[in-house]
Amino acid sequence: MVTLSTIHQPQLTETTGRYEIKNKPLAVIHYIKVMLGVDHLDQLLSYFPMRRKSQKWWEKLFFHLLTLVGVQITILLNKHHTQHRTRRKNLASVLKEVSVALVDKDITYIPQADNVPLPMDRLKGRHFQH
Structure with a gap:
């Protein structure tokens, strides 16, 4: 060598x-x-390659970072399972559990926007008729 x-x-x-x-x-x-x-x-x-056929650089970066976070979550979770002598999990099962938990989340409170009137001069731009 x-x-x-x-x-x-x-x-x-x-x-x-x-x-x-x-x-x-x-x-x-x-x-x-x-x-x-x-x-x-x-x-x-x-x-678990999450590469997409896309010309948009930010999508590739987003999916790469999403996979990176999933790997880090799995490593931390498996350290916890090792310390408590419980069954370790693989990346696919951890990502599935996280996504199911986020989708099944019960949203009981939806914040309402303040009813602040918009200034009329803002609506007189080139996209609006006068």
């Missing part, structure tokens, strides 16, 4: 793998140590 780094010295370090001791470059060991959470998050995001 060839690596190029301006920070690390070009030396190999012994690491313990599952079955054997391996020699890895110091740059690779540092990368694995720092990027572990990011790689795991990218792996979880790849299981």
Whole structure:
């Protein structure tokens, strides 16, 4: 394996793998140590791609952030389940439960807008007849 780094010295370090001791470059060991959470998050995001065929950049960003939040909720929920020794859940079931809870939410109070009269000069723009 060839690596190029301006920070690390070009030396190999012994690491313990599952079955054997391996020699890895110091740059690779540092990368694995720092990027572990990011790689795991990218792996979880790849299981549920929410990409849409759309030209609108904000839709792609919205669905990506929505998936990201779902993954984070699942991680936090599973930490809680692990601590209390209850059954862990996968991302699909967590997203389904959250969406069902939001849809089934009983809305008993709908705030009413104040009945403030609009100024008449506002309605005399180019879209309204005089």
